Amino acid sequence: MEDKILEYLEGSLGESERAELLETLSVSPEKRALLEEHLRLKDLFALGRKPFSVPVETERELARRIPIIGRYGDNLAPTRWAFSGVRRFIGSRPIGVAAAAMLLLAGLGWYTMQQSNYVTKSPSITIRDRNSTNWTNTTGAPHNIALQYSSASTNFPTALGASSHVRSGLRNVRTSSGSNAHSLALLPSTSTPPIAEHTADETSALTPIADLRESSSNIPIGHSAHTLEEIQFGEPGKLSPLTIGASLILDESYLPTFSTGPQHTLQTLLEDVTMDYDLTPNFSVGIELGEGASSSLTNISQLTNSMQLTNPSADYTRVVNNGVVSGATIYDALLALHFTLFPEGEYQVRLGADGGTAFGAGPMAEATAGISRVLAPNLLLDVTAIASRVWTKGSSPISNSSAEGVIGIVGTQVPPQSMYTTAFGVRAGLRIRL
Amino acid sequence: MKRAGTFALVMIFAAGFASCSQPIGVPPSTLPITAQDFFWQPAQLSGGVNYNVVRNGVGSNHLLRSHDGHHIGDGALNNEVTMVVHASADSVLLDSMGVNSIFSLPSGYYFGADSSAPKILVRDTIVSDTMVRDTVVRDSVRKDTSGNNIIVHYTQIIDTVIRITTIQERFMPDTSAGRLLLLLRTAMDSGRSWHAGMLFGPGIPSGMPVTATVLDHVDSLRIPPARPGADSTFGESFQIRYAPQQPVDSGSAAFPIYWIAYYSRNVGPVLIEQYTLGLIGQYSLTERAQIIGRGP
Numbered sequence: 001m002e003d004k005i006l007e008y009l010e011g012s013l014g015e016s017e018r019a020e021l022l023e024t025l026s027v028s029p030e031k032r033a034l035l036e037e038h039l040r041l042k043d044l045f046a047l048g049r050k051p052f053s054v055p056v057e058t059e060r061e062l063a064r065r066i067p068i069i070g071r072y073g074d075n076l077a078p079t080r081w082a083f084s085g086v087r088r089f090i091g092s093r094p095i096g097v098a099a100a101a102m103l104l105l106a107g108l109g110w111y112t113m114q115q116s117n118y119v120t121k122s123p124s125i126t127i128r129d130r131n132s133t134n135w136t137n138t139t140g141a142p143h144n145i146a147l148q149y150s151s152a153s154t155n156f157p158t159a160l161g162a163s164s165h166v167r168s169g170l171r172n173v174r175t176s177s178g179s180n181a182h183s184l185a186l187l188p189s190t191s192t193p194p195i196a197e198h199t200a201d202e203t204s205a206l207t208p209i210a211d212l213r214e215s216s217s218n219i220p221i222g223h224s225a226h227t228l229e230e231i232q233f234g235e236p237g238k239l240s241p242l243t244i245g246a247s248l249i250l251d252e253s254y255l256p257t258f259s260t261g262p263q264h265t266l267q268t269l270l271e272d273v274t275m276d277y278d279l280t281p282n283f284s285v286g287i288e289l290g291e292g293a294s295s296s297l298t299n300i301s302q303l304t305n306s307m308q309l310t311n312p313s314a315d316y317t318r319v320v321n322n323g324v325v326s327g328a329t330i331y332d333a334l335l336a337l338h339f340t341l342f343p344e345g346e347y348q349v350r351l352g353a354d355g356g357t358a359f360g361a362g363p364m365a366e367a368t369a370g371i372s373r374v375l376a377p378n379l380l381l382d383v384t385a386i387a388s389r390v391w392t393k394g395s396s397p398i399s400n401s402s403a404e405g406v407i408g409i410v411g412t413q414v415p416p417q418s419m420y421t422t423a424f425g426v427r428a429g430l431r432i433r434l
Numbered sequence: 435m436k437r438a439g440t441f442a443l444v445m446i447f448a449a450g451f452a453s454c455s456q457p458i459g460v461p462p463s464t465l466p467i468t469a470q471d472f473f474w475q476p477a478q479l480s481g482g483v484n485y486n487v488v489r490n491g492v493g494s495n496h497l498l499r500s501h502d503g504h505h506i507g508d509g510a511l512n513n514e515v516t517m518v519v520h521a522s523a524d525s526v527l528l529d530s531m532g533v534n535s536i537f538s539l540p541s542g543y544y545f546g547a548d549s550s551a552p553k554i555l556v557r558d559t560i561v562s563d564t565m566v567r568d569t570v571v572r573d574s575v576r577k578d579t580s581g582n583n584i585i586v587h588y589t590q591i592i593d594t595v596i597r598i599t600t601i602q603e604r605f606m607p608d609t610s611a612g613r614l615l616l617l618l619r620t621a622m623d624s625g626r627s628w629h630a631g632m633l634f635g636p637g638i639p640s641g642m643p644v645t646a647t648v649l650d651h652v653d654s655l656r657i658p659p660a661r662p663g664a665d666s667t668f669g670e671s672f673q674i675r676y677a678p679q680q681p682v683d684s685g686s687a688a689f690p691i692y693w694i695a696y697y698s699r700n701v702g703p704v705l706i707e708q709y710t711l712g713l714i715g716q717y718s719l720t721e722r723a724q725i726i727g728r729g730p
Contacts, residue, residue, distance in 0.1 A: 259457055260460055408654075414458065
């Protein structure tokens with residue numbers, strides 16, 4: 001199983017074997033733990049390969065203590081950009097800084113050891129060309145020369161950026177894996193004979209030497225999956241940020257209630273469509289268009305004439321005012337902000353706050369909290385609890401212009417007032433990543 | 435931890451959001467009713483209440499005043515006492531009603547007594563508080579200097595208030611002429627009625643019972659003002675009809691006159707209308723007395 005996991009992480013596993021492995025992992029916590037262990041190892045390995053940036057003062061101090069570093073001179077500067085992001089990352093983390101410093105020191109130590117190895121492993125550099133007449137004395141001023149080793153090449157590295165005409169006809173330089181930096185200063189002193197018997201153009205077969213730091217910065221720092229879902233569906237931040245969805249809402253709205261009357265609720269099945277854009281794996285903005293419930297207050301007047309003894313057209317009008325609260329389904333447009341917890345997981349907790357307008361009513365606000373289930377890399381199932389509120393303005397008082405004579409009024413009109421309708425619901429829907 | 439805090443904040447926000455339905459305030463319901471609330475108050479009568487009376491097509495102002503709250507004089511009638519009022523929380527009784535004031539009877543008619551007519555029932559609510567002093571002796575046990583238990587007596591006087599609410603029902607013997615029970619608290623509701631008095635006069639020598647019927651009970655009342663600036667909007671009001679009615683099996687014709695009065699809380703009668711049966715067999719408004727406002 002471990003071999004298969006390793007092959008899987010290397011990407012050498014076939015499609016069917018991959019699916020089989022994922023199936024196995026999904027049902028076996030022990031094997032999943034093994035996978036996660038390898039993922040952690042992979043992370044550690046990737047961390048070890050990460051280049052770091054340290055403050056100039058630190059580098060200068062290191063250069064003072066380890067003179068070989070100072071000989072890079074200006075070459076330090078161009079490499080700084082490669083580490084700036086990492087430096088920001090660890091800048092606020094003292095432990096991270098300490099770890100970076102330790103890694104740097106370890107790297108330097110390793111470098112020093114490699115340098116020693118080079119000298120000891122490549123004695124031919126200074127031995128075979130000792131009597132060259134074209135030798136140029138490079139003692140004194142340091143020259144910026146980088147050597148690159150290739151595990152597949154036996155070419156002797158040539159010098160770049162140096163004024164010296166180093167020639168080399170040597171082909172049997174000892175190679176070493178990895179990268180490192182060197183300087184001509186590593187060569188023996190002025191007593192060291194010149195090494196080149198050939199001009200530079202005669203060394204065209206040699207591999208150009210690149211700055212080792214630059215080379216180091218080119219090492220890809222890839223994202224390591226941390227969960228099975230991340231392996232299956234990909235890194236959250238790398239998925240398409242745009243999603244559209246459609247939902248059904250089982251909604252119960254609580255209409256405003258007269259202090260003298262019973263509670264009235266309105267149960268409806270509503271629909272809405274959503275479009276969200278992920279600004280970060282956790283945070284997204286979007287719009288929602290859908291339906292909601294609002295209520296309105298109206299005064300309804302019923303006019304009747306009082307029946308007198310034998311004269312039905314008596315000069316008296318009786319007006320009965322009834323305040324009526326009615327609910328209605330309205331359309332709304334909302335701006336939505338969503339915060340997703342555990343975006344790398346299969347089940348994501350999604351919290352939202354929406355605000356906008358309910359057409360024909362007034363402002364509308366909504367708060368949501370729910371679970372999103374990642375069905376596929378581009379498909380999510382949302383089950384969300386919703387609390388919403390729609391505000392409406394009160395209606396104007398009605399006139400009883402049709403009343404005549406003496407008017408007896410039963411039930412004073414309810415004064416116009418701002419009202420709100422609170423609703424709770426459960427929304428279920430699908431979202432598709434475009 | 436931070437995420438949990440965020441989640442908790444959201445939940446708190448949602449909980450505050452979820453105060454369910456909005457309560458909508460409505461105008462308060464009517465207060466408990468007493469008969470006197472819907473009639474002239476003594477303070478009003480001392481200052482005067484002005485009415486505009488239209489009778490036979492001619493209008494005139496009648497300023498009613500009273501110094502004792504019972505005997506009411508009419509300024510249009512040389513301040514003669516035109517009626518005597520007995521008002522209480524349970525009933526308002528009009529006594530000795532004269533002519534040509536705001537309450538008026540056609541010439542030759544009067545409210546009188548009839549032993550055969552139902553008696554007028556008047557209820558009076560009496561609340562009496564009685565202070566009772568009780569002497570209470572309390573004992574306590576103590577030890578004397580020798581360690582023996584001794585009983586010590588304490589005397590204490592405790593005051594107790596006993597409230598007694600009684601409803602006294604009085605059957606007015608109706609032997610005195612001219613009484614009309616205008617308001618009766620226990621019957622002041624839409625559709626309710628009570629026996630208000632006996633009407634005597636030409637054609638009805640043995641009298642005709644007058645029945646008061648509450649036609650309407652409203653939260654507010656608007657009447658066309660008698661003149662610009664006159665009071666026209668009132669609060670809780672009753673519309674009560676006073677109609678002499680023969681028993682159904684009497685075979686007599688209906689009395690040709692009835693009255694409708696509107697009483698408003700804390701004001702009194704604001705409009706009194708007299709309807710008279712016309713030649714074409716329909717009742718029409720023939721007289722009216724309408725409040726104008728407080729006296730000068």
